[in-house]
Amino acid sequence: MKQLLFGFMAVSALFFSSCKDKCKDVDCKNNGVCNEGVCECPAGFSGDDCSGLVTPTKVTITQIDIIDFPGTDGGSNWDVVIDTDPDIYLELIDDGTSNVAWTSSTFDNVADGTQFSINGLSIEITNVSDSYSIKMWDDDATSGDDLMTTAGFTPFNGISFPASFTITDGSLEIGYRLHVTYQW
Numbered sequence: 001m002k003q004l005l006f007g008f009m010a011v012s013a014l015f016f017s018s019c020k021d022k023c024k025d026v027d028c029k030n031n032g033v034c035n036e037g038v039c040e041c042p043a044g045f046s047g048d049d050c051s052g053l054v055t056p057t058k059v060t061i062t063q064i065d066i067i068d069f070p071g072t073d074g075g076s077n078w079d080v081v082i083d084t085d086p087d088i089y090l091e092l093i094d095d096g097t098s099n100v101a102w103t104s105s106t107f108d109n110v111a112d113g114t115q116f117s118i119n120g121l122s123i124e125i126t127n128v129s130d131s132y133s134i135k136m137w138d139d140d141a142t143s144g145d146d147l148m149t150t151a152g153f154t155p156f157n158g159i160s161f162p163a164s165f166t167i168t169d170g171s172l173e174i175g176y177r178l179h180v181t182y183q184w
Protein backbone atom coordinates (compact mmCIF):
# COMPACT_ATOMS: atom_id res chain seq x y z
CA MET A 1 0.00 0.00 0.00
CA LYS A 2 2.81 2.35 0.89
CA GLN A 3 4.47 1.64 -2.44
CA LEU A 4 1.27 2.27 -4.32
CA LEU A 5 0.76 5.61 -2.58
CA PHE A 6 4.33 6.66 -3.33
CA GLY A 7 3.88 5.69 -6.96
CA PHE A 8 0.72 7.74 -7.20
CA MET A 9 2.44 10.76 -5.68
CA ALA A 10 5.35 10.47 -8.08
CA VAL A 11 3.06 10.31 -11.11
CA SER A 12 1.06 13.28 -9.79
CA ALA A 13 4.22 15.29 -9.26
CA LEU A 14 5.33 14.53 -12.80
CA PHE A 15 1.92 15.46 -14.16
CA PHE A 16 1.79 18.78 -12.34
CA SER A 17 5.37 19.72 -13.10
CA SER A 18 4.83 19.19 -16.82
CA CYS A 19 1.84 21.53 -16.68
CA LYS A 20 3.40 24.37 -14.73
CA ASP A 21 5.39 27.18 -16.35
CA LYS A 22 9.03 26.17 -16.12
CA CYS A 23 10.04 29.82 -16.50
CA LYS A 24 7.87 31.03 -13.63
CA ASP A 25 10.72 31.25 -11.14
CA VAL A 26 13.55 31.85 -13.61
CA ASP A 27 15.01 35.36 -13.64
CA CYS A 28 17.17 35.88 -16.73
CA LYS A 29 19.43 38.92 -16.44
CA ASN A 30 20.72 41.22 -19.19
CA ASN A 31 17.74 40.73 -21.51
CA GLY A 32 18.12 36.96 -21.49
CA VAL A 33 14.97 35.09 -22.54
CA CYS A 34 13.65 32.05 -20.66
CA ASN A 35 12.77 29.05 -22.82
CA GLU A 36 11.55 25.85 -21.12
CA GLY A 37 13.16 26.92 -17.88
CA VAL A 38 16.54 27.72 -19.46
CA CYS A 39 17.88 31.24 -20.01
CA GLU A 40 18.95 32.00 -23.56
CA CYS A 41 21.50 34.80 -23.27
CA PRO A 42 22.21 37.59 -25.75
CA ALA A 43 25.71 37.98 -27.20
CA GLY A 44 28.22 38.90 -24.51
CA PHE A 45 26.46 37.19 -21.61
CA SER A 46 26.59 33.67 -20.22
CA GLY A 47 25.70 31.54 -17.21
CA ASP A 48 22.45 30.07 -15.87
CA ASP A 49 20.90 33.51 -15.48
CA CYS A 50 22.96 35.39 -18.10
CA SER A 51 24.76 37.39 -15.40
CA GLY A 52 28.22 36.32 -16.60
CA LEU A 53 30.19 38.46 -19.05
CA VAL A 54 31.95 37.01 -22.08
CA THR A 55 35.26 38.69 -22.94
CA PRO A 56 34.88 40.26 -26.40
CA THR A 57 37.12 39.08 -29.21
CA LYS A 58 37.18 42.61 -30.55
CA VAL A 59 36.44 46.16 -29.42
CA THR A 60 36.03 48.72 -32.22
CA ILE A 61 36.38 52.45 -31.57
CA THR A 62 33.90 54.24 -33.85
CA GLN A 63 34.22 57.80 -32.59
CA ILE A 64 36.41 59.90 -30.31
CA ASP A 65 35.05 63.08 -28.78
CA ILE A 66 37.68 65.53 -27.57
CA ILE A 67 36.11 67.01 -24.45
CA ASP A 68 39.00 69.17 -23.31
CA PHE A 69 42.72 69.60 -23.88
CA PRO A 70 45.53 71.63 -22.31
CA GLY A 71 45.06 75.24 -23.39
CA THR A 72 48.69 76.13 -22.84
CA ASP A 73 52.06 74.45 -22.64
CA GLY A 74 52.65 75.11 -18.95
CA GLY A 75 51.53 78.71 -19.36
CA SER A 76 53.14 79.33 -22.77
CA ASN A 77 51.42 79.17 -26.13
CA TRP A 78 51.68 75.86 -27.97
CA ASP A 79 53.03 77.68 -31.00
CA VAL A 80 55.09 80.86 -31.06
CA VAL A 81 54.82 81.87 -34.71
CA ILE A 82 51.90 82.72 -37.01
CA ASP A 83 49.16 81.00 -35.01
CA THR A 84 49.55 80.23 -31.32
CA ASP A 85 46.86 77.56 -31.11
CA PRO A 86 47.86 73.89 -31.25
CA ASP A 87 47.55 71.76 -34.39
CA ILE A 88 46.11 68.65 -32.85
CA TYR A 89 46.41 65.03 -33.85
CA LEU A 90 45.95 61.85 -31.80
CA GLU A 91 47.84 58.58 -31.64
CA LEU A 92 46.50 55.34 -30.21
CA ILE A 93 49.34 53.49 -28.48
CA ASP A 94 49.43 49.82 -27.50
CA ASP A 95 51.17 50.24 -24.14
CA GLY A 96 52.44 46.65 -24.15
CA THR A 97 54.44 47.07 -27.36
CA SER A 98 54.54 50.90 -27.60
CA ASN A 99 53.31 50.45 -31.18
CA VAL A 100 51.21 53.19 -32.72
CA ALA A 101 47.96 51.43 -33.58
CA TRP A 102 46.31 54.43 -35.23
CA THR A 103 46.96 58.08 -36.02
CA SER A 104 44.28 60.70 -36.66
CA SER A 105 44.41 63.45 -39.22
CA THR A 106 45.58 66.87 -37.97
CA PHE A 107 43.21 69.62 -36.86
CA ASP A 108 44.96 72.95 -37.40
CA ASN A 109 44.87 75.80 -34.90
CA VAL A 110 42.25 74.50 -32.47
CA ALA A 111 41.24 77.28 -30.08
CA ASP A 112 41.33 76.56 -26.36
CA GLY A 113 37.98 75.27 -25.11
CA THR A 114 36.96 73.81 -28.48
CA GLN A 115 35.21 70.45 -28.27
CA PHE A 116 35.21 68.32 -31.40
CA SER A 117 34.60 64.77 -32.56
CA ILE A 118 36.51 62.44 -34.83
CA ASN A 119 33.84 60.14 -36.24
CA GLY A 120 33.45 57.48 -38.88
CA LEU A 121 36.27 55.51 -37.27
CA SER A 122 36.79 51.75 -37.32
CA ILE A 123 39.76 51.16 -35.02
CA GLU A 124 39.77 47.46 -34.19
CA ILE A 125 41.40 46.23 -30.98
CA THR A 126 41.69 42.48 -30.36
CA ASN A 127 43.79 42.50 -27.17
CA VAL A 128 40.78 43.91 -25.39
CA SER A 129 42.09 43.56 -21.83
CA ASP A 130 45.45 45.21 -22.53
CA SER A 131 46.40 48.78 -21.64
CA TYR A 132 46.19 51.40 -24.35
CA SER A 133 46.70 55.12 -24.31
CA ILE A 134 45.84 58.06 -26.48
CA LYS A 135 48.57 60.63 -26.99
CA MET A 136 47.62 64.12 -28.11
CA TRP A 137 50.25 66.00 -30.09
CA ASP A 138 50.68 69.54 -31.37
CA ASP A 139 52.00 69.16 -34.90
CA ASP A 140 55.00 71.43 -35.44
CA ALA A 141 56.03 71.05 -39.05
CA THR A 142 59.61 72.22 -38.70
CA SER A 143 60.59 70.83 -35.31
CA GLY A 144 59.73 67.96 -32.99
CA ASP A 145 56.03 67.83 -32.24
CA ASP A 146 54.87 68.82 -28.76
CA LEU A 147 53.25 66.09 -26.65
CA MET A 148 50.19 67.75 -25.14
CA THR A 149 48.74 64.99 -22.96
CA THR A 150 48.33 61.22 -22.55
CA ALA A 151 45.27 59.32 -21.33
CA GLY A 152 45.20 55.58 -20.64
CA PHE A 153 42.37 53.04 -20.86
CA THR A 154 41.49 49.36 -21.15
CA PRO A 155 39.18 48.61 -24.12
CA PHE A 156 37.10 46.04 -22.16
CA ASN A 157 36.62 47.06 -18.52
CA GLY A 158 35.59 43.57 -17.35
CA ILE A 159 32.36 44.67 -15.67
CA SER A 160 30.04 45.95 -18.40
CA PHE A 161 29.74 46.81 -22.10
CA PRO A 162 29.20 50.58 -22.22
CA ALA A 163 28.55 52.05 -25.70
CA SER A 164 30.79 54.96 -24.72
CA PHE A 165 33.08 55.86 -21.85
CA THR A 166 35.23 58.75 -20.78
CA ILE A 167 38.98 58.61 -20.25
CA THR A 168 41.21 61.32 -18.81
CA ASP A 169 44.87 62.04 -18.29
CA GLY A 170 44.32 62.05 -14.52
CA SER A 171 43.74 65.79 -14.23
CA LEU A 172 39.97 65.21 -14.49
CA GLU A 173 39.83 68.10 -16.94
CA ILE A 174 41.56 66.74 -19.99
CA GLY A 175 39.64 63.94 -21.57
CA TYR A 176 38.01 62.02 -24.36
CA ARG A 177 34.80 60.10 -24.80
CA LEU A 178 35.33 56.89 -26.75
CA HIS A 179 32.38 55.36 -28.61
CA VAL A 180 32.84 51.63 -29.07
CA THR A 181 31.19 48.44 -30.29
CA TYR A 182 31.91 44.89 -29.11
CA GLN A 183 32.15 41.59 -30.91
CA TRP A 184 32.25 38.11 -29.41
Ligand SMILES: [Ca+2]
Binds near residue numbers: 078079080139
Ligand atom coordinates in the same frame (compact mmCIF):
# COMPACT_ATOMS: atom_id res chain seq x y z
CA1 LIG B 1 54.25 73.74 -30.91
Ligand SMILES: [Ca+2]
Binds near residue numbers: 083084086087109
Ligand atom coordinates in the same frame (compact mmCIF):
# COMPACT_ATOMS: atom_id res chain seq x y z
CA1 LIG C 1 49.25 76.40 -34.59
Ligand SMILES: [Ca+2]
Binds near residue numbers: 078079087138139140
Ligand atom coordinates in the same frame (compact mmCIF):
# COMPACT_ATOMS: atom_id res chain seq x y z
CA1 LIG D 1 51.89 73.52 -33.97
